Amino acid sequence: MIRYVALKVGRAVFVVWAAFTVTFVLLFVLPANPVDLLFDPTELNSIPPEVRAQVAENYGFNKPVLLQYADRLGHALIGDFGNSVQSGRPVIAAILDVLPSTLILASAALVLATLIAFAIALVATATRRPWLRNLVEALPSGAVSVPVFLSGILILQVFSFQLGWFPSFGDNGVQSLILPLITLAVPVAGPIAQLLVRSFATEFGAGYVTTSWAKGATRGRIIVHDVFRNAGLPALTIAGVTFGNLIAGSVITETVFARRGLGRMTQTAINTLDVPLVAGIVVLVAVTFALINLTVDLIYPVLDPRLRASLTAGVS
Amino acid sequence: MTAIALTLKKPIFRIEKAPQPILILSWIIVLTVIGWALFPSLFTDYSPYAGDPAASFASPSLEHWFGTDRLGRDLFARTVYGSRTTLTATLLAVLIAFGLGAVVGLAAGFSGGIVDTAIMRVVDVFLAIPSLLLAMVVVSVLGYSTNNIALAVGISAIAAFARVMRAQVLTVVNQDYVKAAYGLGVGRLGVMLRHVVPNSLSSVIALAALEIGTGVLAVASLGFLGYGAPPPQPEWGLLVAEGRDYVAVHPWASILPGLALAIVVIATHRISTSFRKEHRR
C-alpha cells in the first residue's frame, strides 16, 4: 500500500516537473529570439538595441540555457514565475487574482455536468421505451459536437438578447453566472455521459444483475442498488479528460461572455505573448491535473474492494 | 478452464443491421462538405471576398442563403470557401496525430519493459496539459497561421493516439494467435507487421474518424480565438468570431456558419460510431 502511494506521488511529481521543462523548452529555448516575444509585435522595430540588450540581461537570456533553466526551476519551486510582461505584477499574484472567478464557474459547471451525465445514463438504462433510449443516447454525442463558442452565442442570443432573462456579460452575482455555467457544463457533460451510458449498459447486462432479477428484484431496485456503483466508478477514470475540457471550455466561455477569469487571462497572455504568465499558467494547470489524477488513484482502491485487495496482498 | 469455453461461444443469433437513415444522411453531409472544399465554385456563384457594401447585413434569403456580413459579402459563399481552410487543417492535424501516435504507441506496446515505461511517462506529460492550451502555446511560438494551427492541433492529439494504439497493441500481443505465430516459427518483425499492426490499427482508425470531428472543433476554436488565418480569408471559426460582434442585432451572421460547423461535426461523429460498432463485431 505504501509502495503504491509512493509510486503514484512520484509519478505526479514527475509529470509536473516534465510539464515545466516542456514549457521552458517551448517558450524560452525554441523561439529564435525570445526577447522579441517580450515586446508588442507592432512596436518591435521601433525599439532601440540597447533596450533589447537591457531586457535580455534582466530576463537572463544571455546566460547559458542550462543555467537559465536551473534558475527558473529554482524560482518556480518557491512559487516565483517572474513578473507578467504586460502588467509587471508577479505571475502568481496575477493568477490568484482571477482564479476564484474561474474556480466558481468551473466547479459549478462540473457539478451540473455530472448531474446531467448521470441523469442521461439513468434514463437510458431505466426506460423500457426504445425511442426514448435512442433519443437520450444521442444527446451526449450532440453535446460534444456543438462548439462551445456557438452554444455560448446561441444561449446568449436566446436568454439574454431575446428574452432578457440574464445579463449578457460581466461577473457580478449569480445572475451573470447562469448562462456561462450552462454553456460550460454541456460540453463537459458530453464525454462523461458517453462513458456512463456505455458502462451502465455493460453493467446492466452483467451476471450479477441476472442474479438480482432471479431474486425477485425490480428494474428500479437493480439500477439503484446494483448497477449504480459499479457503473459509476469508471467516471473517475476520465477525471483528467474532464479537467482538460473544463479548462478549454472556460477559455472560450469566458471570452464569449467577457468574464474575468483564468481562461480569458490565458487568451490575453497568449495574444500579447506574455511568456512568463503563459509559463505560469501551464505549470499551474499541470499541477492541478497531477493532483486530480493522484486523488483519483488514491480514492479508487477505497471504492473498489477488488483493487484494495490486490494492493494489500502485495504488502502481506 | 471451461469458463472460457462458455464465454466464447459464438453468438448464434446475430442482429442484422437495419437501414439507418441518419447514418446515410451523415454521409451525404460529409461528402457535400468535402465537395465544398474541393470545388467551392460549383456550389456558389458569389465570391467569398468581394462584397456589396450597400447590401451589408442582409437577412438570409433565397439570394443569400446565410445572409451577408458587415461588408456585404455572401456568408454562404464564405462558409463554402471556408470549408477548405478548416478541413485541410483538420486533415493535416489528424494525419500528424495518427501517424506519430500510432508509431509511438506501437513502439511502446511492442517493445514493452523500460522503453514502454519511458515512452508512456512522456505521453503522460502531454496528457497533463489540456490539448487546447497546448495548441495555444504551440501556435503562439510558431506564429499565427492555419498551417501552424494544424500542426498545433496535431501535436496536442499525438498523446491520445499513442495511448489507444499502445493499449490495443498490448491486447493483441497477448492474444493466442500471436503466441501461435511465434510457435510456428514466425519472426518478431513478421509477427509485428502481419498480426499486430493490422489487428491494432482498426481501433486507432476508429479514433481517427472521431478525431476528425474533434479536430474540426479544435481548429475552429483556435480560429475563433483569432490564431488562424488572418481576415479576410474565410475560416469557420473566424466567421463565427466576425459575426459575434453583431450578434445582438444580426444573430444569423455568426449562428448560421456555426450551425453548419456543428452539423458537420455531428455527422462525422455519427459515422465514426458506426465504424466503432462494426469494429466491435
Place this chain on the structure above:
Amino acid sequence: MSEPLLSIKDLSIDYRTGRSHTPAVERTSLNIEPGEFVSLVGESGSGKTTLIHGALGLLPAEARIRSGSIAYSDVDVTGWNDRKMALIRGNYVGFIPQDPNTSLNPVKKIGPQVIEAVRLNHPKSRNFLEAALESLRTAGLADAGRVFHQYPHELSGGMKQRALIAIALAGQPKIIVADEPTSALDVTVQKRILDHLVSLRERLGIGILLVTHDLGVALERSDRILVMQHGVIVEQGPVEEILRDAKSEYTRRLLAAAPSRHAGRLLPTSRVRVTEPEAQAEVLTADGLTKTYRLRGRARLTALGNAGLTVRQGTTHAIVGESGAGKSTLASILAGFTTADAGTVRLGDTELTGLRRGQLREIRRDLQFVFQNPFTSLDPRFTVRRLIAEPLTAFGLPAGDRVSELLAAVALDDSYLDRLPGQLSGGQRQRVAIARALALNPRILVLDEAVSALDVSVQAQILQLLVDLQAELGLSYVFVTHDLGVVRLIADDVTVMKDGAVLETGPVADVFADPRHEYTRQLLDAIPGARVARV
C-alpha cells in the same frame, strides 16, 4: 395428485434479427413435479438457455415469446411484465446462474446480497440476518458467519457458487432452475456442488431443473432427462429408459460421444494406414522444471515445483489436473513459450534449455503447439489458406499444394481455403489449427486443453482425428486436460498434477485401475457419469 411446479406448454421463442425472426425454441413442452430432479441436456446453440430464460422471464429485449404458455403451479404467467414476474422469481422459483465469478455483485459483501434476497421475498420476516445465515448454512457453507462478511473476490469459485445457491434458497422457492451451475468449476468441486443439490432436493422436497451440456452429469444425477437440439426437445424419459433404449438418433450420438461411456482407448479408423512405431524411444523428456512468478510486492507464486515427464515416441502422454495445477505452465515450458527457472527439457538428443532464439526456432519444426481456444488462436484477418501457409512461408518453404494436402489431412476440403475464421465452427477452427501445426512435419504436438472448448460431439470427432493422425504419421502427443474421461480415450501414459507438483505418473491403465494417490482417486471418482458408465 398435485399440479406440476412448472409447466411449459408448446413454447416457441424467436429472436428478432432486423426484420425477420429466427426461432430459438420451437413448440417445447415440459413439466417438473414436486421433488423431481430433471435435467435438460443440449449442446451450445440448442436453445436450452433461451428456454429457461423464457420460463423465468429473463429474455433479452430482442427475444419474443411467439406462442405457448408458462405456468407455475397452475398460475399462468405467460406475458407477465417484470413487476409481476418479480413476485414469482425468488420466492417461487430460484435460479442458480452459470458463472459464479460474474454472478455476484463485486462491490458488495456476500451477507447483504443474501439478505436482499430474503428481504425481497419475505418482507415481513422478523430476522433477515438469521434467515440469511441459515440459507448460507443450508447451501453448505459451514462457516457462514465468516463468508457473510467477505467480498466475492475473497471466495473460491466453489464457495461463490454455494453463495449463489444460498441466494436462490433464501426466498424458499418450490423449484430451483440451475443453468450449467458447475461448468465453470473444477471436477472435484463440481461433484460436491451436484451432491449438495441432490441432497437439497431430498431434504427440502423441492423440484430441480438442471440445464447442462454434459450428458454424464445428467445421467448420473437426474430422475428424468430432456434432450434438446436445434430448439426442439428430441428425447425425454427416465434415465434407465434412455440408457437402455434411446429413441432419437441424436441422443444415441451424444451417448456414444460421452467420454465416460468408453471403456478403453480410441482405435484408429479403418481407412487409416497405420505406421507401426519402431522401438518406443523417448522423444521428449523434462526433468526438475521449476517456475515461480513474482506477484505485486514481495509475494511469490510457485506455478511449478520440480516437475518432469517422459514422452515415448508415437504415444500420447496426458497431463491432468484442476485449475492451478501448473499443467499449462508445464506445457508452455515444453513448447518454449515460457522459460523455466530451473530444470531441463530434452527433445530427442537436443537439450532445449538455454537455447538462443534462432536455435529455438529450428526446434519449432519438430515440436508444435495447439491452443485451447480455437476462437482466439487464429488471426481473425487471415484466410484459412494464409493461416496454414504461414509456418511454411516462415521457413521459406513452398506453400502451394501442401496447403490443400494439410487441409485434407484434417478432413476439410478446398472449399474452406478462402474462408475467414469467423466463418468456421469451433470444430472446423480447431482442425485448421491442427493442420497448421502439422505443416512443418513435427514429431511432437503439445495440445493444451485442445478439445475443452468444444461440444461433446465435436470433441469426439477431433479426438478421433488426433488418434488417426498419430497412427498415420507416428506423432507423439503431450495432451494437457482437466478431463479424465478424455484421458482414457486418447492417452497411453498419464501424469497427475496438483499445486504445481507431479503426484503420480504411469500407464493410463495402471493409474486408472489402481491410483496410488488419494487425490487421483478423488479425480476419478468425480468424472461425471463414471458410475452410470458401468451400468
